[in-house]
Amino acid sequence: MTSPSSAILREVFGYEAFRSPQQAIVEHVVAGGDALVLMPTGGGKSLCYQIPAIAREQQGQGVTVVVSPLIALMHDQVGALREAGVAAAFLNSTLDWEQAQEVERRLLRGEFTLLYAAPERVTTPRFLAQLDALHARGKLSLFAIDEAHCVSQWGHDFRPEYRALTVLHQRYSAVPRIALTATADALTRADIIERLQLEDARLFISSFDRPNIRYQIVEKKDATAQLLRFIEREHEGDAGIVYCQSRRKVEDIAQMLCEHGVNALPYHAGLDAGLRQTHQDRFLREEGVVMVATIAFGMGIDKPDVRFVAHLDMPKNIEGYYQETGRAGRDGLAADAWMVYGLQDVVNQARMIDESPAGEEFKRVMRGKLDALLSLAEAVDCRRVRLLGYFGERSTPCGNCDNCLTPPQVWDGTDAARKLLSTIYRVRQNSGIGFGAGHIMDIVRGKSTEKVAQFGHASLSTFGIGAAFSETQLRGVLRQLIATGALAVDAQAFNTLQLTEGSRAVLKGEQNVQLRESVTVPAARKSHRGGAGGKSARGSAAPASTALDAAGQSRFEALRAWRGEVAREHNLPAYVIFHDATLAAIAERAPATLADLQGVSGIGAAKLEKYGEEVLRVVN
Ligand code: ADP
Ligand code: ZN
Numbered sequence: 001m002t003s004p005s006s007a008i009l010r011e012v013f014g015y016e017a018f019r020s021p022q023q024a025i026v027e028h029v030v031a032g033g034d035a036l037v038l039m040p041t042g043g044g045k046s047l048c049y050q051i052p053a054i055a056r057e058q059q060g061q062g063v064t065v066v067v068s069p070l071i072a073l074m075h076d077q078v079g080a081l082r083e084a085g086v087a088a089a090f091l092n093s094t095l096d097w098e099q100a101q102e103v104e105r106r107l108l109r110g111e112f113t114l115l116y117a118a119p120e121r122v123t124t125p126r127f128l129a130q131l132d133a134l135h136a137r138g139k140l141s142l143f144a145i146d147e148a149h150c151v152s153q154w155g156h157d158f159r160p161e162y163r164a165l166t167v168l169h170q171r172y173s174a175v176p177r178i179a180l181t182a183t184a185d186a187l188t189r190a191d192i193i194e195r196l197q198l199e200d201a202r203l204f205i206s207s208f209d210r211p212n213i214r215y216q217i218v219e220k221k222d223a224t225a226q227l228l229r230f231i232e233r234e235h236e237g238d239a240g241i242v243y244c245q246s247r248r249k250v251e252d253i254a255q256m257l258c259e260h261g262v263n264a265l266p267y268h269a270g271l272d273a274g275l276r277q278t279h280q281d282r283f284l285r286e287e288g289v290v291m292v293a294t295i296a297f298g299m300g301i302d303k304p305d306v307r308f309v310a311h312l313d314m315p316k317n318i319e320g321y322y323q324e325t326g327r328a329g330r331d332g333l334a335a336d337a338w339m340v341y342g343l344q345d346v347v348n349q350a351r352m353i354d355e356s357p358a359g360e361e362f363k364r365v366m367r368g369k370l371d372a373l374l375s376l377a378e379a380v381d382c383r384r385v386r387l388l389g390y391f392g393e394r395s396t397p398c399g400n401c402d403n404c405l406t407p408p409q410v411w412d413g414t415d416a417a418r419k420l421l422s423t424i425y426r427v428r429q430n431s432g433i434g435f436g437a438g439h440i441m442d443i444v445r446g447k448s449t450e451k452v453a454q455f456g457h458a459s460l461s462t463f464g465i466g467a468a469f470s471e472t473q474l475r476g477v478l479r480q481l482i483a484t485g486a487l488a489v490d491a492q493a494f495n496t497l498q499l500t501e502g503s504r505a506v507l508k509g510e511q512n513v514q515l516r517e518s519v520t521v522p523a524a525r526k527s528h529r530g531g532a533g534g535k536s537a538r539g540s541a542a543p544a545s546t547a548l549d550a551a552g553q554s555r556f557e558a559l560r561a562w563r564g565e566v567a568r569e570h571n572l573p574a575y576v577i578f579h580d581a582t583l584a585a586i587a588e589r590a591p592a593t594l595a596d597l598q599g600v601s602g603i604g605a606a607k608l609e610k611y612g613e614e615v616l617r618v619v620n
Contacts, residue, residue: 004058005030008051012084014604019044021206029142029178030055034201036148036193037180040208041323042304042330045180046077049144050114052178054086057113062139065131066116068146069159070299072280074116079572081114085606090116091127104130110139119150119161128171140175143168145196147299148179152191154365157299162195169197177201183323185391187365208322208391212329213337215383216402217376219476219516220342223312224253228260230310230338231290238307239283242292243324245313245348253312254292267293284573298324304331304575311339314349317369318376318390331581341377343437343479347489350482354492374483380408380516409517413477416469417506417513419444420477421487423462424497425507431455434496441474476515481506486513548587555619556587562618566611577611578602591616 002010005026009015018026021037022044029035029052039045053064068074074090081088089103089112107115108130121127134140151162169177179196193199218226227242242257244250247268257264263286265279283289284303291297295315309328315321321339329335353366376386384398397404423444428434442449443457446464457463466474478497481487486502489495505511548556560574560583567574578586582602591597594612603612 003027004055005051008054009047011605012054012086013047014084014600014602014607016599016601018047021204022048025178025204026051026055028202028204029176032176034176034198035178035204036189036198036201037178037204037206038189038208039180039182039204039206040210041182041326042210042332043182043206045146045182048180049142049146049178050081050086053114053142053144056141061141062110062134062137063107063112064114064142064144065122065140066114066144066146067119067122067165068116069119069150069162070147071118072284073302074118076284076302076573076576078114078116079570080576083570083572083576083607083610084604086114087112088114088116091121092116092118108133110134119159119165123161123164123167128167131172135172135175140172143172143175143177145177145179148181148192148196149183149188151195152188154185154188154191166195166197182326183319185319188319208388208393209384209395210326210329211398211400212332213325213335214400214402214405215325215337215387217339217341217383218402220340220345223340224256226340227253227310227312228257228262231257231262231308232260234336235308237288238290239288239303239305240290240308240310241298241306241324241327242290242310242312243295243315244292245294247294249312250292250294257290257292262290263288264290264292267291267297269294269296285567295320295324298327301327302330303327303573305333305580306330306335307333308336308338310336311341314339314341314345314373314377316349316352316366316373318373318387319369321373321376322387322391331579339377343475343482346374346479346482347495350489351495371483371485378480378483378516379403380410380514410514411473411517413473413480413513413515414506414509414511416466416474416477417481417486418509419462419466420474420481421499421503421507423460423465424487425499426460426462427455427457430457430460434490434493434498436495437475437478437497440497441471441478444474445469445471473515477513480513480515486511548584552587552590555590556583558618559583559587559615562614578607586615586619591619 005023006018009018021039025035025037025048029049037045037048049064049066056064071092071094074092078088078090089106091100091103095103106112117127131140145165150157150159151165152158177198179192179198181192231240242253244253247270250266250268254264254266265282267276267279279291283291306328309325311324315324325337328337349370353363353370356363372390376383379386380403382397382404383401385395388395420440423440427440427443439451442452443460443463444466446467448458452458478487482489484502485500486506488498488500490498506513563574563577563583566577579602582600585600586597589596589600594608594616597603597608597612597615
């Protein structure tokens with residue numbers, strides 16, 4: 001006999017089986033237990049509370065309140081639920097007073113299975129009074145707290161409103177709660193448990209691995225040209241996100257990409273809100289848009305077919321990096337996480353921490369987090385092993401990151417490091433002040449610049465002792481010395497270099513410095529998608545896991561055009577109607593009757609009834 005939860009999974013959502021951790025979570029919550037769920041992006045968190053919500057409502061326990069910080073996401077999730085025949089609604093600032101009142105009336109009449117609301121709304125006296133009324137009638141079933149890391153200042157997206165959510169537990173202690181997040185290191189996790197008073201919740205931690213994402217971190221040379229080459233060679237016509245640090249750079253890069261024929265749009269907090277919304281909608285709704293954005297963009301973007309995430313500037317920490325790169329490949333098909341990284345990134349991030357007005361303890365934690373990211377960037381071994389290790393997960397080399405695929409040539413930079421460090425020492429002795437990276441490298445390489453003459457640095461015993469090294473090599477050594485703490489950059493004094501405690505071990509030859517040889521760009525390799533299911537033909541997005549013949553391909557295209565129209569009519573992204581994978585499965589099956597459509601993954605009872613006939617018409 002199948003459990004009621006499995007029946008809901010099949011009938012409502014049209015999926016054959018739970019993904020491994022989902023079932024245990026769903027059953028625990030249906031039975032009234034509290035849960036904290038850590039699952040990577042794309043893992044399938046939504047079903048972990050949506051199915052319990054439906055099951056508990058069927059048992060007469062009333063409504064599930066979903067706390068979600070993101071208005072766009074609420075809209076699309078509620079749209080998707082309604083498409084699947086589930087009574088769902090949202091309460092947020094996009095509703096006018098009339099509409100909000102109507103939702104509230106229906107809430108009190110018990111018409112909803114799920115109600116989505118923003119955290120600041122949930123904790124208002126008005127809303128709590130409504131919850132009181134429902135609770136008194138035994139019709140308050142469950143609280144789901146999405147993006148739970150927002151409660152912690154150690155998370156990357158702290159939202160003070162989340163702190164007030166403890167009221168839910170205090171006021172309705174018997175109502176179960178499920179909190180979910182895709183990112184939390186040990187510190188953040190502990191903080192979530194404490195802040196949301198989830199001490200008694202069962203902890204469900206899924207593997208954080210995203211095997212379909214290929215991680216690449218390459219040395220920054222000419223970032224703009226590198227990005228263009230990456231997109232042209234590997235992602236022509238694909239949807240992707242390019243992250244930059246500044247608004248200015250976002251604008252410049254977006255423009256540059258457009259000039260080269262890439263369908264790119266800018267997104268940052270400085271743009272007019274209406275324009276920002278338009279760009280986000282186009283990214284979600286059109287195919288093959290590249291969004292160039294600051295980190296203001298992306299939270300709650302659950303577009304499944306983002307094929308790459310590129311970083312032109314380094315994020316602050318691994319959590320941010322993992323969250324941002326995690327937006328690629330939610331559909332499980334092959335995707336790339338690609339970052340360029342250089343000395344300037346290290347210097348900038350360190351300076352931002354130094355100059356922030358935060359307290360010393362906070363800065364110390366932030367520096368530790370930055371160090372972890374730097375050592376990921378400098379790593380010569382498997383990136384994934386390190387990433388997962390950061391989240392407390394052990395693994396073996398993955399075979400799908402740059403270091404696994406093309407093991408880097410390593411050279412021993414110890415000698416160069418000692419020459420650089422002793423020059424830094426001598427220069428300070430000699431002149432009484434520190435100097436920046438450029439001048440230090442000039443001395444080591446024996447270049448007679450104006451500055452060298454001005455300070456008489458040609459007379460130093462280290463002048464020219466590293467003439468054999470290229471500037472690129474020395475820059476790499478400096479970057480790694482800073483990344484590992486063997487050298488510091490003094491932001492208060494014009495980014496001058498300073499020796500640290502850690503310098504001594506290198507100077508004394510107790511610590512080796514291993515560096516990756518300057519990386520050559522790997523050849524184009526569109527072919528890696530073949531296995532995991534890539535594109536069958538350039539510019540068309542049929543998942544090739546079901547390699548379609550010509551007739552199938554034309555059915556797929558017809559279905560896609562039809563889906564586009566339905567999506568526009570319903571004002572929803574296309575994938576909310578049907579995923580590409582579902583369309584491809586239909587196209588392959590060439591159904592003649594409604595019965596032929598049954599069992600296609602992604603077609604539940606409501607969608608079969610609503611769209612079945614039309615799909616048959618389109619296909620034939
Ligand atoms: P998350 O919120 O964890 O990032 P979602 O809940 O958006 O992930 O799920 C990611 C995708 O996986 C969605 O398209 C969802 O429909 C699909 N999905 C989730 N669970 C299953 C399942 N058991 N079988 C098939 N597809 C699933
Ligand atoms: Zn690897």
